[in-house]
Amino acid sequence: MLGQLKISAIALLLIILSATIIQAQEVSSEKNRAITKTSARFKKTSAPNPIEQASDDYQQAQETEATQNNSAEEQELPSEIDTSFRYAPRSGTSGINGSVGLTESASNYLYKYKIFDQIPLELSAGAQYIGIDNSSNFSLPTRLTETSFDAEITLPFFFDKTYTRLGIIPSFFSDNWSFNSINFKMLGQAFIIYQPCDKFTAILGIAAFPGYYTKIAPLAGIIYKPNDKWSFNLIQPRPNIDYAINKKVSVFTEYSVISNEYKVDKDNMSNVTLQYQEQRAGFGLNYKLNKQATGIFSIGETFKRGFQYRDSLGKLKLKSGLYGELRFNMNM
Numbered sequence: 001m002l003g004q005l006k007i008s009a010i011a012l013l014l015i016i017l018s019a020t021i022i023q024a025q026e027v028s029s030e031k032n033r034a035i036t037k038t039s040a041r042f043k044k045t046s047a048p049n050p051i052e053q054a055s056d057d058y059q060q061a062q063e064t065e066a067t068q069n070n071s072a073e074e075q076e077l078p079s080e081i082d083t084s085f086r087y088a089p090r091s092g093t094s095g096i097n098g099s100v101g102l103t104e105s106a107s108n109y110l111y112k113y114k115i116f117d118q119i120p121l122e123l124s125a126g127a128q129y130i131g132i133d134n135s136s137n138f139s140l141p142t143r144l145t146e147t148s149f150d151a152e153i154t155l156p157f158f159f160d161k162t163y164t165r166l167g168i169i170p171s172f173f174s175d176n177w178s179f180n181s182i183n184f185k186m187l188g189q190a191f192i193i194y195q196p197c198d199k200f201t202a203i204l205g206i207a208a209f210p211g212y213y214t215k216i217a218p219l220a221g222i223i224y225k226p227n228d229k230w231s232f233n234l235i236q237p238r239p240n241i242d243y244a245i246n247k248k249v250s251v252f253t254e255y256s257v258i259s260n261e262y263k264v265d266k267d268n269m270s271n272v273t274l275q276y277q278e279q280r281a282g283f284g285l286n287y288k289l290n291k292q293a294t295g296i297f298s299i300g301e302t303f304k305r306g307f308q309y310r311d312s313l314g315k316l317k318l319k320s321g322l323y324g325e326l327r328f329n330m331n332m
Helices: 002-045 050-075
Strands: 079-092 099-115 119-134 143-156 162-174 184-197 200-208 216-224 230-234 240-244 249-266 269-288 293-309 315-318 321-331
Touching (some): 249 293
Parallel strands (some): 162 249
Antiparallel strands (some): 079 321, 099 119, 119 143, 200 216, 249 269, 293 315
């Protein structure tokens, strides 16, 4: 019994001693924190040391730059894939009986690279297929195909915040995925970019179409983003106005002009030139599936469209009609 009392007394003494030590440590810590705060206030009210101030500023600048670089690396992805499917139901023709429907699918791969970590270079490859459902007696191929490769480089221009972009687009246009020299076109473009701030960009230049009926066309437009909600991208090939409802969903309206020429077979003639023209106006919805992928749906109307053979071999005008389009875009 006496031994148990001794053990209990010793344990009680140890507990009291431990509590006293912990309390003393807490008081000491509070005193140290008070001294540190007082010292900090004193340093703020005292004349700054130039060497220490310069060192602190440099360290803060380095940390800010590293954070910005890491953020840019996370946001800027070098590759992009864009696929689309567009359907235009049959619409009537002008002057003859029958109707024509179009089904279009396209895919494009884009890779961004910086030469010497300074000069932006964009390389892309794409393919497009247009299926033609023709019930008129006007001779048309059952499909039109396009394969294109694009290389664009952006260089500093003579003035501040001004750049020039040069691009070449070797392409093949046919009705059977042909890569013969007769189907080859070397398209190109050159324009000046003026970007005084992140919110505004303007371009001015020309696009060249050797071998086309229209060989040169002007390039002009602006990109304006006044805030996080609105975006005005008024540049071909898909000028649009976009409004962000939230971080995932945005709505847009768009307008575009399409004009391409293909080498096709007509009746008993080979490699004749068929031109297809179309204008579109519509509206749609963007939905961000995640940070890399976006799904896009749009509907609208096509108008001022038709087919025309060069060398007075005939033309066919199509009446206005509806279209629907699904797109998928992914950055990697």
